[in-house]
Amino acid sequence: xxxxxxxxxxxxxxxxxxxxxxxxxxxxxxxxxxxxxxxxxxxxxxxxxxxxxxxxxxxxxxxxxxxxxxxxxxxxxxxxxxxxxxxxxxxxxxxxxxxxxxxxxxxxxxxxxxxxxxxxxxxxxxxxxxxxxxxxxxxxxxxxxxxxxxxxxxxxxxxxxxxxx
Numbered sequence: 001x002x003x004x005x006x007x008x009x010x011x012x013x014x015x016x017x018x019x020x021x022x023x024x025x026x027x028x029x030x031x032x033x034x035x036x037x038x039x040x041x042x043x044x045x046x047x048x049x050x051x052x053x054x055x056x057x058x059x060x061x062x063x064x065x066x067x068x069x070x071x072x073x074x075x076x077x078x079x080x081x082x083x084x085x086x087x088x089x090x091x092x093x094x095x096x097x098x099x100x101x102x103x104x105x106x107x108x109x110x111x112x113x114x115x116x117x118x119x120x121x122x123x124x125x126x127x128x129x130x131x132x133x134x135x136x137x138x139x140x141x142x143x144x145x146x147x148x149x150x151x152x153x154x155x156x157x158x159x160x161x162x163x164x165x
Contacts, residue, residue, distance in 0.1 A: 112132070
């Protein structure tokens with residue numbers, strides 16, 4: 001029996017981790033279903049789900065989506081497509097102060113309707129993208145862009161504009 005005690009103790013913690021994992025995935029699924037959108041079950045969302053994320057209907061968020069929002073809000077419009085491995089950051093640090101958890105600054109992020117965010121892209125705090133924007137793969141978006149913008153690069157720059165109905 002003594003030999004089994006470490007194994008049972010280890011198994012208990014592994015079981016709790018699995019239960020926690022599936023509970024968080026169920027919350028994401030239930031939240032997405034209630035909004036009429038699709039969020040991949042392997043999305044990583046820090047912060048309270050209902051307080052930091054609003055997703056419009058018809059929006060699809062693919063695998064390995066990463067939202068870093070301990071406070072603040074990410075708003076994604078209707079019928080958007082967010083590719084695999086996209087990271088959106090809502091919080092940053094005030095670099096004029098010593099960096100600590102207390103110097104955290106919140107800058108909300110807004111993504112308009114009918115936007116496409118390419119895979120492996122980063123959207124930094126305070127960015128606002130208008131409707132019908134396209135963000136190319138591997139882009140780092142550090143500033144806001146108007147509707148119809150096609151942006152690529154690191155840092156992202158306006159490559160062209162498109163007119164959509």
